[in-house]
Each structure stands twice: as C-alpha cells, then as structure tokens.
Amino acid sequence: MHHTLSFLMFRICCSRLYSRLATPGQRRLTAFCFPGQGTQTVGMGKDLADAHPVARRTFDEVDAALNDKLSHLMFNGPLDKLTLTANAQPAILAHSIALLRVIEEKTGILPEQFGCYLGHSLGEYSALVATQAISLSAAASIVRLRGEAMQGAFPGTLRPRMVALLPTTPAALQPILQSVNEQFAASATKGTPTESCDIANVNTPKQVVLSGSETAVARVVDAALFSKVARRSVDLNISAPFHSRWMAPAADALRQPLGRIKWRDPMSPVISNVTAAEVWPKDLPAAL
Numbered sequence: 001m002h003h004t005l006s007f008l009m010f011r012i013c014c015s016r017l018y019s020r021l022a023t024p025g026q027r028r029l030t031a032f033c034f035p036g037q038g039t040q041t042v043g044m045g046k047d048l049a050d051a052h053p054v055a056r057r058t059f060d061e062v063d064a065a066l067n068d069k070l071s072h073l074m075f076n077g078p079l080d081k082l083t084l085t086a087n088a089q090p091a092i093l094a095h096s097i098a099l100l101r102v103i104e105e106k107t108g109i110l111p112e113q114f115g116c117y118l119g120h121s122l123g124e125y126s127a128l129v130a131t132q133a134i135s136l137s138a139a140a141s142i143v144r145l146r147g148e149a150m151q152g153a154f155p156g157t158l159r160p161r162m163v164a165l166l167p168t169t170p171a172a173l174q175p176i177l178q179s180v181n182e183q184f185a186a187s188a189t190k191g192t193p194t195e196s197c198d199i200a201n202v203n204t205p206k207q208v209v210l211s212g213s214e215t216a217v218a219r220v221v222d223a224a225l226f227s228k229v230a231r232r233s234v235d236l237n238i239s240a241p242f243h244s245r246w247m248a249p250a251a252d253a254l255r256q257p258l259g260r261i262k263w264r265d266p267m268s269p270v271i272s273n274v275t276a277a278e279v280w281p282k283d284l285p286a287a288l
C-alpha cells in the first residue's frame, strides 16, 4: 500500500486542460487529471445538472447504479453525510464524469484526443471511465464498495491522521518511519491494534504525505521537524488513514468485485498513480 507518484506524474498533473485545438486524428499534448477525496462540497454538480441534460443524465445513471439518491445528497447536503467516504467517492466520480461529458458535448473534443488520463486516488477510476475502460455504473458501484471497505478497515479505538510534510523526500523520512514503527511494534500489546505510520503519497519531488494512526504519525512528524528533515506540516481533513497499511483489508474486499468487471482497452493511455506508467486492462485488477 505504498505508492509513489513520480516526478513525471507530477509534471503531467501540472499540465492543465486548455483549449488548443488538435486537428482530427492528432493527439493533444494535454493530460486530464481527475481529483480524489477532499474535493466534495454541498451543491457540487447542481449548476451542471441544471444547465446541461447530459450532466443530469450522468447523475441519474450513478443514482440508478447505486440505487440511492446520491445526487440529492450532493446538491443539498448535509456536508457530514456527503463527506462519509462511501458517499464522497461516488459523488466525486459522478461529478468528474458529468463535467467531462459536458466538455465533450460543448467542444466536440473526443476522449481519444487528449494525450492521457490520470487521477489522484479514486480519480484513477474516473480516468478509467473517461477512457471507456470501465462503465460508469460499474465504477460507481466499485467506488461505493471501496469507500465502505476503507471506512470499516480502521479500528474505531484509534484516531486517523494524514499529514503533508515539506520540503522532504521519502528517502529522508524512511529511517524515522522505520524506527517509529519498530518502537510501536516492540511495545504492542496483544488484542489491541498496533499504531503505525506509512508514506501514503509522494505528491511532488519535495512533498510527502504520511498516513496512519494519530500517535504514530505525530511521532514521525515531530522527529522530522526536529531533525530538520522537513520544515512544515499540513494536516489533511480525513476520516480514515488512506493509502496506509490499515487499508489492506479494503484491498482484499475489492479483489473479487474487481475480478468480475469486464474491462476494455482504454481509448487513450491511462497513467497509473502507482508506477507513473500506462495501465492496461489485463493488469487492472492487480494494480487497483
């Protein structure tokens, strides 16, 4: 569960969607990068649905796949319910795809005209839907399951924490992580979960996100700041320690449902958030 977004990935993320027109058959040198959790907000997609029937149909499609009026929750809140990861994940997926379809309809640009697609965390599912590797309804069901499994994977007796540290590198943090995790493992008591901290993401060459149980993350952050391995920390507002070892049971829970999905070859390259290389359908169940 230790993922690395390479520098290449960072550069692709930075390249913005802009409207330089490609001639037919020509690929644009533009990447489409979809957001992950944290971007949900009450009212999301309402303007799109009101103005564009294609967006409304997209939200209806997701509601039907989930058998749940998710779009009502997106448009009207409440925020704490929308923020629950089992709701936030399909909501962000639905919003991303609705926006993409509106762009396609309004500009006539086809998915295969973009250079490549990628996404942060669950945004990789949006990228797979955008390139038609997976249907929207199948992806909506999977990310709902994913959200439920992720929320259930962390023990209620601990508090989660995720922190971005900067400027720093995984290599500089590794010795601190190892020593903190060893300390907790050594003092672990039977029957209670062992505190731990992992590297969740490498956001940029100089920004690393840590994830784990609160006490362990705090110990790593303190040590990193004290020894000047990093200068600054920024807390993320999360409900579970995403992309840490705590999420392993969630990965197990998704293995079977992912195996049942009918994948197609993506119409444009999808860049993996783990390897920063192209992902192919045959590798998807393992890579996700």
Ligand SMILES: *[C@@H]1O[C@H](CO)[C@@H](O)[C@H](O)[C@H]1NC(C)=O
Binding pocket: 079, 080, 083, 237, 238
């Ligand atoms: C974090 O998210 C929760 C749930 O949506 C919200 O109630 C809270 O105000 C947020 N906290 C911060 C510091 O943004």
Ligand SMILES: *[C@@H]1O[C@H](CO)[C@@H](O)[C@H](O)[C@H]1NC(C)=O
Binding pocket: 003, 119, 120, 121, 122, 124, 125, 200, 201, 243, 273, 274, 287, 288
């Ligand atoms: C990478 O994408 C997969 C979906 O394809 C997702 O399950 C995983 O959490 C993502 N990892 C990161 C670090 O964004």
